[in-house]
Amino acid sequence: MSPQLQTRRTHRHDDADVTGPWSILPIADTLLERRSSTTTRIGMPFIVPELDDLFGGAERMTGAASGWGLQFWQTHVSSTESGITYAGTPRPVREEVQRLRDEIARRTRLTRQQIARAVGVDRRSMSAWVKGDATPSVEKLERLQLLAEVVRDIDATEPGRSTEVLLSRAAGRDLLDYIAAGRITHAHAWQAHQGSTPSVTVVHRRSTKRPLHQNALDAYLKGELQPLGRTATVRPESDYEQDLSKAENLLADEPVRRTRRGYR
């Protein structure tokens, strides 16, 4: 062990949810301390019940926890000849959730609702995690991490197609459904899932008659006609039957009440 580091055992956490060597706690204890007066907390949300788990390596871990834990170490801790050294400031859970959510949103066109669906929660729950009003369970955080991993993988293999692949359906379910159900193997095998997307057949038919648009098409090909493009027309506000500034207010939740005569 590095002479620069001193490990301190923590008490086994008696939370019923703690089932593996790695667990997330809302309030984490100090795991490693430098011998100097500076105390460094690593992996803020993590706790290692047994020191052997800390130094035994990722091979002891199983399933998603191992992949996640390994990545955590790669991010925050690096090994040197003399042992483990602290490599970066760990993030609290809420920052980690926000970082993952924003990364997924940046790499895809998934809405926050769709991201939350992949995690198995609704949009408000995820917002609460980001605000720090609530803390996700290990399972939920693992799913968010899994989604981010799959997105990175798709992005690296088929840039720009991540949204399409994630939302492609097989047997009535898309990849987000599989991630939400904790089907890790299926999610990582996204190429196989993609392979089962519906096939498209295209049949071309030539018209026997000269089409009505032929003259216009010839003029366009000669450069005599121009695309419509983005050119917009300024119109006075009086042109609109609806006050545009108020229109959005109208679109806001209008209470729908059912009366004897129907909805109003």
Place this chain on the structure above:
Amino acid sequence: MMSPDVFYEWHEEPRQGDIVLCGVSRLIAEDRHSPSQWESLDAHFLQVDDAWDAGRALGIAAGIGLAMVVTHDCQLDKEWNQRVRELEKGGMEKYESEGKASADSTLDRTLVVSPLVDPAELRGGLGNLLAGKVIGYLPVPTHPEQLVTDCVVDLTYQCTIDRLDVVKVTSVSELARKQLRYALIQLDALRTADLGFEVETVVGRTIQKVEVPARDPLMVRIQLDDGNVIQLLQQPGSPDQETGRASGYFSSGDQS
């Protein structure tokens, strides 16, 4: 049919009634039924297998064609104008706000168009179709430069397209646009749109407003241009079996 001189009138900006060259498409069943009037439009058939996730395919017929923009002017650049006004209210200069709104390619991307078809392929009689007497079809005369030949706009076929994939061919006069609006009303909202005109002829005044008071849904109030109001009241009675309405649906009330 209107003469080309009266029908066509060039306008630079996009407007309702513009004739454009664009792609059009419609959903079709697996037997790829394609009516003869849409033969040239149905140049490509796409079938997405198991799109229903229940062993059923989704079929699409698509092609290039001439089409008329049926979207109302106000709807065409609604979001763009809204954004410009918001930016101006926020203190931005007019040219700057217009530039910023134009740079946003997400605003007002879509148009609804109806394709132009050969009337010889339609039922209803060539003469009737070109005279504008068949509901759902608007006659279009031959363009002075032959970009469009005698045909009708098939308003029964409407599809939504992206304006960035459209070539403007020509635009039409205000009179032609009025004909289009009337044809749209006749097809989609009121098959007997001339009924209102007939009522005006009978009473000798122009109808300015018609309303059904929310608190008294049995009453119809017709406001005339001279300020008089005709109130029509449904006769009370037991509803019949089929429609739930009493016989002698309306009776004219006193003018107020």
